[in-house]
Amino acid sequence: MVIQKLDKLQTMFAEMERALIAYSGGIDSTLVAKIARDVLGDRALAVTAISPSLLPEDLEEARIQAAEIGIHHQEIQTHEMENPNYTSNPVNRCYFCKSELHDTLKPLALQWGYPYIVDGVNADDLRDYRPGIQAAKERGVRSPLAEVGVSKAEVRELSKILSLSGWNKPAQPCLSSRFPYGEEITVNKLQRVGRAEVYLRKLGWQNLRVRSEKDTARIELPPEQIKEFVLTTDLPQLVKTFQEFGFIYVTLDLEGYRSGKLNQVLTPEAIGQS
Structure with missing residues (x-):
């Protein structure tokens, strides 16, 4: 079953031809980056957003994993801390975080020639209150794991199958x-x-x-x-x-x-x- 989902993910990226991955270094986006790199080679790009809500240690781990995967990796700065809608910490705080992220990524993707931006949202994420998902959808971001119905447990299973070193590491949200x-x-x-x-x-x-x-x-x-x-x-x-x-x-x-x-x-x- 999980191998069939991997086949679907590989087919999806093959159809995209070029893709930019919103890459935090977490287990979900790392899996997406790995599959994209395997299918697209140099036509896949991982981009990590740097802000005060990302631990320097997690950024360094993201760099190491990107190098292990062999995917091109870029880093950008985001400025959600300048938005009072974010810093006031309302229940939909994540909406403003992801809005800032993808409003920053989208023009870069167009400039660099990537027609698709994808993220690491999985099928289980859709069952929780995640206002950031709505912000991404509004901006045309695709979520391959969710589209194929890959659960969090299956993310770990696939990561282990693909020999990703962080397949069993704990989730680390911002x-x-x-x-x-x-x-x-x-x-x-x-x-x-x-x-x-x-x-x-x-x-x-x-x-x-x-x-x-x-x-x-x-x-x-x-x-x-x-x-x-x-x-x-x-x-x-x-x-x-x-x-x-x-x-x-x-x-x-x-x-x-x-x-x-x-x-x-x-x-x-x-x-x-x-």
Whole structure:
């Protein structure tokens, strides 16, 4: 079944002839970039948008993966932090982020001779509240994984089949997703969260989030890892380090990490008004 979907993806890119991939370095866009490179060769281009919401460590990983794939890779700057519709962090914040991204990419794609811009949206993403998907659709961006019906689990399966080194790495959405809707996003806050997550990764905890609410950091880990974390981590040192980053309070979410948790506060009314 998954091989049939791979065949469809390969056929889709062959029909495009030239494609520009909105490439974050995450597992989804990396898979898309890999398939595009295999089919189109030098007629595929991966482009990564650099902004304060992208960790420098994740940017470096994106560069390494692009080199492993062998795809041409460009980097551009986006300026969503200059848009108050974004920094005020409304429930449809992602709409303004993706609008900025694709309004930047589209003229470049035309200038460089790429008739198609594609992204890494998968079929499971369509079942969550993702206002950025609408912004991409409005600008003619295609989502090959979603079009073929590739789920997140199948993304990992295909990535493993294609020998991508990051096939099992955790999802890593932009740092702006760490803040509750309505709390203003600033560069300093993004950097504070980023440093905290990198610190925990270096301690060996990979699948995690540091949610930020005003001066409080809330650490989310998979539920099955919480006990080990408490027993093996030097908690006073962790608190001291987080306070050096700029937090005052440090907490641990006892429910644990769950994808899409930020959206659990949304009501149909709030989504409809966005």
